[in-house]
Amino acid sequence: MSLTVKDVKQIAHLARLSIDDDNVQTYADNLSGILALVAQMNEVDTDAIEPMYHPQEVMQRLRDDKVTEQVERERFQKIAPVTEAGLYLVPKVIE
Amino acid sequence: MAWETVIGLEIHTQLATNSKLFSGAATAYGAEPNTQACEVDLALPGVLPVMNKEALRMAAMFGLAIGAPVAKHSVFARKNYFYPDLPQGYQISQFDRPTVEKGEINITLGNGETKTIGVTRAHLEQDAGKSLHEDFQGFTGIDLNRSGTPLLEIVSEPDMRSAKEAVAYMKKIHELVQYLGISDGNMAEGSFRCDANVSVRLVGQEEFGTRAEIKNLNSFRFIERAINHEVERQIDIIEAGGEVIQQTRLYDPDKDETRAMRSKEEANDYRYFPDPDLLPLEITAEFLEEVRKILPELPDQKRLRFKQEYSLSDFDAEVLTSSRAMAEYFETVAQGCGDAKQAANWVTGSLAAYLNKQELSISESPVSANDLTGMIKRILDNTISGNIAKQVFEAMAKGEGDADTVIESKGLKQITDSGAIEAIIDEIIANNAGQVEQYRAGKEKLLGFFVGQVMKASRGKANPGQVNQLLKQKLSG
Numbered sequence: 001m002s003l004t005v006k007d008v009k010q011i012a013h014l015a016r017l018s019i020d021d022d023n024v025q026t027y028a029d030n031l032s033g034i035l036a037l038v039a040q041m042n043e044v045d046t047d048a049i050e051p052m053y054h055p056q057e058v059m060q061r062l063r064d065d066k067v068t069e070q071v072e073r074e075r076f077q078k079i080a081p082v083t084e085a086g087l088y089l090v091p092k093v094i095e
Numbered sequence: 096m097a098w099e100t101v102i103g104l105e106i107h108t109q110l111a112t113n114s115k116l117f118s119g120a121a122t123a124y125g126a127e128p129n130t131q132a133c134e135v136d137l138a139l140p141g142v143l144p145v146m147n148k149e150a151l152r153m154a155a156m157f158g159l160a161i162g163a164p165v166a167k168h169s170v171f172a173r174k175n176y177f178y179p180d181l182p183q184g185y186q187i188s189q190f191d192r193p194t195v196e197k198g199e200i201n202i203t204l205g206n207g208e209t210k211t212i213g214v215t216r217a218h219l220e221q222d223a224g225k226s227l228h229e230d231f232q233g234f235t236g237i238d239l240n241r242s243g244t245p246l247l248e249i250v251s252e253p254d255m256r257s258a259k260e261a262v263a264y265m266k267k268i269h270e271l272v273q274y275l276g277i278s279d280g281n282m283a284e285g286s287f288r289c290d291a292n293v294s295v296r297l298v299g300q301e302e303f304g305t306r307a308e309i310k311n312l313n314s315f316r317f318i319e320r321a322i323n324h325e326v327e328r329q330i331d332i333i334e335a336g337g338e339v340i341q342q343t344r345l346y347d348p349d350k351d352e353t354r355a356m357r358s359k360e361e362a363n364d365y366r367y368f369p370d371p372d373l374l375p376l377e378i379t380a381e382f383l384e385e386v387r388k389i390l391p392e393l394p395d396q397k398r399l400r401f402k403q404e405y406s407l408s409d410f411d412a413e414v415l416t417s418s419r420a421m422a423e424y425f426e427t428v429a430q431g432c433g434d435a436k437q438a439a440n441w442v443t444g445s446l447a448a449y450l451n452k453q454e455l456s457i458s459e460s461p462v463s464a465n466d467l468t469g470m471i472k473r474i475l476d477n478t479i480s481g482n483i484a485k486q487v488f489e490a491m492a493k494g495e496g497d498a499d500t501v502i503e504s505k506g507l508k509q510i511t512d513s514g515a516i517e518a519i520i521d522e523i524i525a526n527n528a529g530q531v532e533q534y535r536a537g538k539e540k541l542l543g544f545f546v547g548q549v550m551k552a553s554r555g556k557a558n559p560g561q562v563n564q565l566l567k568q569k570l571s572g
Contacts, residue, residue, distance in 0.1 A: 011366075014175070015366075016177055059168075059374055060146050060374040061374070062147070062151060063119075063147060065113050065149035067119055068119030073129050073130050076129070076134075087128050087238055088239070090179040
């Protein structure tokens with residue numbers, strides 16, 4: 001599988017990355033190279049091997065269901081550009 | 096052309112934990128904006144998620160309740176999209192390894208038949224914050240209190256064939272999560288909402304039609320209307336020679352219509368990948384065994400037991416198991432008074448009517464199960480008649496004390512002394528010579544009139560059985 005210039009622009013848009021038009025072809029080539037490597041690894045027969053969930057043989061630690069946080073709204077909102085009535089304000093978004 | 100509707104539901108149910116899925120912030124509904132949003136929920140740089148054990152326990156419990164395998168290992172994945180009420184820029188969800196695998200739910204159709212609906216999976220994920228678009232000129236207000244609240248997303252197979260079936264399925268899940276105590280199920284507060292995938296195809300056709308997804312339905316009535324509306328829209332398009340396009344639509348209850356939200360292709364390119372901040376979740380056999388031990392009796396089991404143990408009708412069993420609180424109330428009364436039929440009649444009758452009128456839930460009932468038990472005991476021991484009991488019930492509901500107190504203070508004790516009843520009957524007979532003559536001439540339905548007169552004269556307190564018997568004796572002269 002190789003990526004086209006159009007694919008790269010689409011992915012950049014979804015990830016909100018601003019990329020230089022001059023570099024798009026290079027990105028497409030490099031990313032396609034990575035996918036080619038993945039495709040090569042996919043060729044290996046892994047039928048008899050149990051999938052690995054994580055590189056380390058450790059499982060997720062769980063915490064008790066307790067409220068441990070204090071109300072720190074004032075402190076958090078000091079670094080927000082605009083707040084009002086306890087809300088963070090952002091430029092209007094409407095579907 | 097005959098069309099068949101195909102529906103699958105994605106139900107989002109908020110889990111009733113105290114704290115968030117990955118942070119120690121509170122999850123209570125209705126708090127001041129952003130007072131329950133800590134560094135993790137705000138996704139400030141450097142924070143790391145730590146999983147809530149209770150949320151995992153609740154998901155496992157749901158799995159056991161629908162007969163689904165609970166995965167020994169499940170994996171959290173990032174679902175990437177940008178929206179201001181999702182500060183991480185991705186939702187932590189589960190993708191190819193959900194905690195709960197395939198299970199099933201039985202629903203009862205209108206004709207009384209049972210249909211099995213497949214539950215594809217149920218996975219744990221974070222809820223997003225709330226966007227308020229209305230109140231600020233040129234701005235959207237963001238409240239992140241809900242950000243990171245644990246959700247269990249329950250995904251069904253496309254097994255439903257009408258809006259009614261979809262509602263029946265959703266009600267069944269709604270009942271189940273409340274029975275399990277894993278969600279408060281409050282739809283008005285958004286604790287229980289669903290997206291519906293709807294398509295149509297010709298009857299007999301194998302493959303599914305193109306589906307539209309209707310977002311954020313949060314009442315049973317809206318779901319039914321939204322689906323029916325969407326089905327009509329799709330049939331109209333196809334019959335006019337057009338093609339349904341796959342898209343997300345929003346139901347507008349005011350206009351009773353769905354409208355397109357966004358094109359699915361672009362917005363749904365979520366680029367899932369395993370979340371590197373989280374290790375795989377492990378559910379050990381011991382953990383699952385602990386969950387199994389605390390699994391309560393499920394609604395279907397309870398209904399069946401009620402029918403067998405208390406000889407209840409299908410209808411009564413249905414009403415009396417509609418919530419765990421209701422079932423407990425009924426069982427307390429039935430066992431306390433020893434007469435399940437009386438208990439069922441009072442709980443589904445006067446009590447249900449009263450609560451309905453006052454808009455109270457069973458747990459808010461001013462008449463406790465013990466009070467109702469006490470009152471039914473007085474009917475059973477002939478202290479009061481069933482009719483008088485209605486007055487006693489109303490007085491108890493108004494807080495005038497328990498049954499014995501009300502009977503005493505209002506002088507409602509039933510007259511069972513035959514001498515006293517006979518005296519009243521004699522007086523009625525003496526005062527209604529005309530009717531007595533007609534009765535004796537064969538107009539036997541006048542008995543009702545005499546019973547009424549006697550009951551009235553005794554202010555309802557004469558024992559109706561005795562009144563009937565004594566009247567017949569005296570009237571036949």
